[in-house]
Amino acid sequence: MNFSVIICGVGGxxxxxxxxxxxxxxxxxxxxxxxxxxxxxxxxxxxxxxxLQFGDDIKSSLIPEGSADLxxxxxxxxxxxxxxxxxxxxxxxxxxxxxxxxxxxSNEKYDSEKIINFIKEKVKSTIxxxxxxxxxxxxxxxxxNVSVLGAAFYAEFLPLKYDNFLxxxxxxxxxxxxxxxxxxxxLSAETIFNMQEGHxxx
Amino acid sequence: MNNKHFLMGNExxxxxxxxxxxxxxxxxxxxxxxxxxxxLIKNAKKYNFYAEWSTNEKVALETAIGASFSGAxxxxxxxxxxxxxxxxxxxxxxxxxxxxxxxxxxxxxPGPHSSQTEQDTRSFGLFSNIPVLDPSNSQEAxxxxxYAFEISKKYETPVFLRTTTRVSxxxxxxxxxDLKPSNEDxxxxxxxxxxxxxxxxxxxxxxxxxxxxxxxxxxxSNSKFNFKTGTGKIGIITSGASYHYxxxxxxxxxxxxxxxxxxxxxxxxxxxxxxFINDIESIIVVEELDSYLEDQLLQLFGKYGISKAVYGKKxxxxxxxxxxxxxIAKVGINKVLDILKIQRIEIPEKLISKNxxxxxxxxxxxxxxxxxxxxxxxxxxxxxxxxxxxxxxTIFSGDIGCYTLGNAPPLExxxxxxxxxxxxxxxxxxxxxxxxxxxxxxxxxxxxxxxxIPAVINAVYNKADVxxxxxxxxxxxxxxxxxxxxxxxxxxxxxxxxxxxxxILKSCGIEFVKTVSADDFLTCKEISRAAxxxxxPSAVVFRGTCVSLVKSxxxxxxxxNKCTGCKICVERLGCPAITxxxxxxxxxxxxxxCGLCMAVxxxxxxxxxxxx
Ligand code: SF4
Ligand code: SF4
Numbered sequence: 001m002n003f004s005v006i007i008c009g010v011g012g013x014x015x016x017x018x019x020x021x022x023x024x025x026x027x028x029x030x031x032x033x034x035x036x037x038x039x040x041x042x043x044x045x046x047x048x049x050x051x052l053q054f055g056d057d058i059k060s061s062l063i064p065e066g067s068a069d070l071x072x073x074x075x076x077x078x079x080x081x082x083x084x085x086x087x088x089x090x091x092x093x094x095x096x097x098x099x100x101x102x103x104x105x106s107n108e109k110y111d112s113e114k115i116i117n118f119i120k121e122k123v124k125s126t127i128x129x130x131x132x133x134x135x136x137x138x139x140x141x142x143x144x145n146v147s148v149l150g151a152a153f154y155a156e157f158l159p160l161k162y163d164n165f166l167x168x169x170x171x172x173x174x175x176x177x178x179x180x181x182x183x184x185x186x187l188s189a190e191t192i193f194n195m196q197e198g199h200x201x202x
Numbered sequence: 203m204n205n206k207h208f209l210m211g212n213e214x215x216x217x218x219x220x221x222x223x224x225x226x227x228x229x230x231x232x233x234x235x236x237x238x239x240x241x242l243i244k245n246a247k248k249y250n251f252y253a254e255w256s257t258n259e260k261v262a263l264e265t266a267i268g269a270s271f272s273g274a275x276x277x278x279x280x281x282x283x284x285x286x287x288x289x290x291x292x293x294x295x296x297x298x299x300x301x302x303x304x305x306x307x308x309x310x311x312p313g314p315h316s317s318q319t320e321q322d323t324r325s326f327g328l329f330s331n332i333p334v335l336d337p338s339n340s341q342e343a344x345x346x347x348x349y350a351f352e353i354s355k356k357y358e359t360p361v362f363l364r365t366t367t368r369v370s371x372x373x374x375x376x377x378x379x380d381l382k383p384s385n386e387d388x389x390x391x392x393x394x395x396x397x398x399x400x401x402x403x404x405x406x407x408x409x410x411x412x413x414x415x416x417x418x419x420x421x422x423s424n425s426k427f428n429f430k431t432g433t434g435k436i437g438i439i440t441s442g443a444s445y446h447y448x449x450x451x452x453x454x455x456x457x458x459x460x461x462x463x464x465x466x467x468x469x470x471x472x473x474x475x476x477x478f479i480n481d482i483e484s485i486i487v488v489e490e491l492d493s494y495l496e497d498q499l500l501q502l503f504g505k506y507g508i509s510k511a512v513y514g515k516k517x518x519x520x521x522x523x524x525x526x527x528x529x530i531a532k533v534g535i536n537k538v539l540d541i542l543k544i545q546r547i548e549i550p551e552k553l554i555s556k557n558x559x560x561x562x563x564x565x566x567x568x569x570x571x572x573x574x575x576x577x578x579x580x581x582x583x584x585x586x587x588x589x590x591x592x593x594x595x596t597i598f599s600g601d602i603g604c605y606t607l608g609n610a611p612p613l614e615x616x617x618x619x620x621x622x623x624x625x626x627x628x629x630x631x632x633x634x635x636x637x638x639x640x641x642x643x644x645x646x647x648x649x650x651x652x653x654x655i656p657a658v659i660n661a662v663y664n665k666a667d668v669x670x671x672x673x674x675x676x677x678x679x680x681x682x683x684x685x686x687x688x689x690x691x692x693x694x695x696x697x698x699x700x701x702x703x704x705x706i707l708k709s710c711g712i713e714f715v716k717t718v719s720a721d722d723f724l725t726c727k728e729i730s731r732a733a734x735x736x737x738x739p740s741a742v743v744f745r746g747t748c749v750s751l752v753k754s755x756x757x758x759x760x761x762x763n764k765c766t767g768c769k770i771c772v773e774r775l776g777c778p779a780i781t782x783x784x785x786x787x788x789x790x791x792x793x794x795x796c797g798l799c800m801a802v803x804x805x806x807x808x809x810x811x812x813x814x
Contacts, residue, residue: 010565020373024208027375033208034339035373038315046565059453060446061339061372064528066552077562084556100790101563102778109783110563118560122553 002055003159004063008082009074010099011046014145018072019050021149022158025168026054029160036061047078070157074145075099076128080115083122091125093152095144097132127155127195131188138184143177150185154192162189209376211369214340215307216241217376218347219277220249223384225302226269227253228262230652231681232281233316234370235309239279240682243693250383255684255693258622258652259284263306264291270304271397273389275351279307282321283621287653289330294399295360296330297407302388303354303361305347306332310366312490312525318602318621320523322491323364327468331411333418334362334468335427338445340374346427346465353421357414362468366490368443368525415469423473427465430478434459436542437482438535439475439495441467444488444526451531455547458539470498479510486538487514490526513538567607571779572754572794574720574746575605575673579615580775580798581726582642582671585734595639596734597632601625601654603646604680605673612776616644623653630657630666640734642669648678648686650703655710661739662711669733670712670741672703673720675748683751707741714738720746723801749794756795757811762786764807771799771808 005022009015019035026033033054038047051063067087073079073094086092098112120126129151135144146169153162166185173181209217215238219227227246229239239253246253252269256262259280266276280288285308292306308326311317327334335350337343347363354361395403422428434457440448441464452459462478464471475498479485487496496514503509513519513534520526520534529549536546569576586596600606600616601624609616618628629643645654650672661668678684685691690700707715714736718729726744733740760771767785771777779793789799789808800808 020208023373027206027208033373033375036368037371037373046567058374059450060528061368061443062447062527064450064532064550065556066550080559081562083554083559084552086553088551088553090553100781100783101565102568102776102781115560115562 001159002053002057003070004051004053004068005070005072005158006063006068006082006085007050007052007072007074008078009048009145010078011048013048013074013099014142015048015050015074018074018145018149019052021146021165021168021172022072023052023054024172025160025165028168029164031055032058034058034061047081049078049082070152072148072152074148076112076115076119077110080119083119086123089125090123091157092119092123093127093148093155093157094119095131095148096128097130127151127157127192129188129191134188134191135184138187139180140177140184143181143184146181147184147188151188151192153185154189155196205378205380206375207378208373209340210237210371210373211337211340211343211365212237212371213241214344214374214376215347215363215365216245217378217381218344219305219351220245220251220381221344221379222303222348222351223275223386224249224251224277225274225384225386225388226251226266226276227279228256228266228276229279230256230259230262230284231678231684232284232309233681234311234365234367235279235281235284235307236681236684237370238277238307239693242277246694248383249381250385253693255686257687259288260291263288263295266304267291267295267300269388270300270302272302272391274302275384276302277305277307281317282308282310282323283318284308285323285326287622289326292332292360293330296332297404297411298397298399299358299407300354300360301358303351305350305354305361305363307363307365309370310364310491312366315367315525320491322494323362324467324494325492327362327364328494331415332360332362332468333466334364336364336442336465336467337369338442338463338465339369340372340376342427342465343369344376344378349427353418357418359414366443419469419472422466422469422471425466425471428463428471428474430460430462432456432460435481435483436460436538437462437479437485438488439464439478439485439499440488441465441495442490444490444531447526447528447531448488448535450528451535452547458544464495467494467498470502472502475499475502476506479508482510484511484513484538484542486519486535487512488520488526488531488534489514493522513541566610568610568776568778569604569607570749571777571792572749572796573604574675574744574749574796575608576613576775576777577720577723577796577798578671578673578726578730578744579605579608579613580802581723581730583613583615584727585731588731589640589734593638595636597629597636597639597641599625599629599632599641599643601643601645601649603649605644605646608644610776612773622649623657626654626657626661626668626670629668630661630664633667640669641667642671642734644671644673647672647674647676647688647703648684651687651701655706658707658710658712658741666739667737668739669736670707670739671730671733672707672741672743674703674743674745676745677748677751679748679750683748703743707743712739712741714740715743716741717743717745720744721796723798754794755812757793758789758795758797758799758808759811760787760789761807761809764805766805766807768804771803774802775799
């Protein structure tokens with residue numbers, strides 16, 4: 001088994017931490033794991049992408065186009081930017097909130113609705129929720145990255161256990177922020193649970 | 203105990219050095235090398251070794267050479283362009299050799315992601331006769347670091363450990379040894395003519411150096427870091443990150459290929475390569491950057507009169523430029539399969555290709571919201587506009603650091619940018635060759651200490667009419683906030699003498715030296731103007747703090763009733779905290795309240811609010 005994930009967002013959103021938490025969960029579940037991040041200039045308000053793979057036989061650090069199993073998005077337009085990495089029946093889970101680029105660089109109006117529709121049109125299995133709001137309710141908007149991850153685990157978008165992810169939060173997040181992050185993960189798991197319930201009733 | 207750790211390639215290298223008994227570490231920050239020293243600094247006390255950020259790569263190497271001459275196990279870290287700075291001592295060191303093992307970690311940046319060049323340190327190994335090790339993942343980076351110390355000690359030669367961005371910045375699960383603090387004593391320096399490079403000694407040492415290359419080529423031919431997989435008739439020779447791209451590209455067609463993975467590119471493991479190509483019909487070389495392995499292979503063919511087809515960069519199968527990936531490996535291998543009339547390897551059908559994606563907001567790198575550099579650049583821009591009205595051109599020479607972004611729109615201020623420390627000297631050259639121009643050079647604080655000072659001395663000595671603007675935000679911001687001589691702190695966190703930039707400028711002979719706080723736009727502008735007007739070399743130190751180090755409690759907001767929607771604040775400054783999603787701009791969370799937009803708004807519509 002090999003599983004590959006693209007985690008994407010904007011500098012400052014916590015892509016690197018998200019990818020680390022996911023990687024450690026995979027490692028502790030007995031897999032080899034490998035990540036590659038874009039660092040440097042891109043951190044200054046730019047797009048950030050992490051390529052993450054785990055499984056029994058991991059080779060290169062970059063995921064080839066058209067072969068990621070999952071995209072985890074912290075920002076919608078960044079998901080669209082990386083859509084060419086996704087494989088044919090791949091899945092997407094993303095924060096619906098947009099981050100406006102610095103005004104001078106964007107000539108067009110940033111229409112997040114249009115982008116979300118485009119993504120949903122291309123990929124049936126897309127979960128798109130305002131995770132920033134969930135994180136805020138959990139106690140700190142900064143834990144949005146953990147909130148998205150919690151939902152991905154709970155929705156079984158990853159071949160790893162949700163409980164193992166909670167254990168990673170306990171071991172990796174400094175005590176000061178641990179509970180807020182656990183809350184963020186649990187709150188978004190609840191949201192997914194409710195969503196799935198609602199879905200079944202229909 | 204479980205010794206499996208999730209480590210970045212650079213962290214693995216640091217732990218490899220510790221496992222090898224490291225005693226002395228020096229470096230200068232530069233992406234993608236920086237985390238090696240950062241990890242070492244964090245562990246220095248625990249494992250009992252010395253670590254420092256040096257003022258530049260040449261000084262870092264020379265300092266480590268001193269330690270090595272005293273018998274200490276040493277590592278020096280830098281990026282590929284830093285190696286150019288260190289090349290002077292390096293070329294002589296290779297003749298002398300070392301006493302304590304000395305490993306040079308140099309990271310290359312195919313792409314390039316954050317560099318001025320795409321140069322290849324394997325070629326530098328060949329040029330300088332220094333053995334090169336080239337790992338492909340974090341575990342290998344760890345093992346090869348230990349091996350680098352081993353051969354450096356055994357053959358008394360400096361050794362290059364060379365990585366690329368995808369090796370330095372990939373994270374893997376790595377199995378580490380039980381690390382122990384180094385308890386070995388450093389033998390100490392003993393006087394010997396061996397450490398004094400005179401022409402006579404150089405002449406004596408040169409044949410020994412050449413002989414060593416043959417010995418090492420033999421040793422490397424037996425190294426476990428060069429290995430073969432597969433049994434197919436088409437041979438692929440590859441190294442570093444490309445090895446993984448190749449493996450993944452051919453994973454469904456393994457029977458066709460044999461792969462030779464080279465972990466020790468210089469000296470070329472001749473015997474190993476000859477053995478490999480014996481049962482092979484045609485050879486594909488897959489490597490990023492220079493055609494290094496391909497050149498070595500072709501030479502070998504000439505030397506032994508071998509005639510087999512070699513496909514690589516030289517016959518346009520693979521590109522010379524840019525970073526490789528699985529797709530590039532596949533496309534190249536398929537080109538060769540076409541030539542050989544063998545069925546292509548399959549490329550999976552994509553959900554969507556890159557050009558089918560709808561237009562998206564562009565996010566170019568930008569100076570942070572509230573960055574002091576924006577205030578200074580904008581001040582100079584205003585002054586240059588005033589001067590233009592008098593028909594005087596202002597030419598701005600930039601340098602390497604965050605402030606290179608002064609080149610980005612809408613500021614678009616920087617006219618030249620070459621390498622660390624070059625801004626001041628280039629401005630000097632321009633001032634001598636342009637009649638009616640004013641010449642300004644920007645330099646950051648860390649860069650000033652790195653290589654700016656000799657250029658200041660030159661400007662004064664040779665009477666260049668330049669204005670030197672030192673952008674002092676009290677840290678090396680671009681690479682992750684390392685301390686430098688102007689911060690009053692060492693790498694290990696000890697307080698030290700703060701070296702005074704103004705004092706240096708004055709003692710270099712500059713008479714007009716002013717200091718101004720970058721918080722105050724109007725004073726910045728005034729003093730910029732005065733410095734430019736001054737006849738002869740002048741300098742202004744603009745002082746502030748990097749916004750990503752201090753949390754601001756201030757914030758600005760736009761009064762919607764007063765704002766006329768002129769967009770001046772949006773279009774002239776490029777502050778990422780100001781956005782426009784309608785007619786009236788909005789100021790967002792990331793505003794630090796620096797006040798620059800207040801200073802440019804013509805109708806006073808922007809106000810500071812307290813954000814407790
Ligand atoms: S005060 Fe104005 S220029 Fe400064 S950070 Fe805030 S929005 Fe940007
Ligand atoms: S510069 Fe002042 S008036 Fe013009 S858009 Fe900005 S806030 Fe409004």
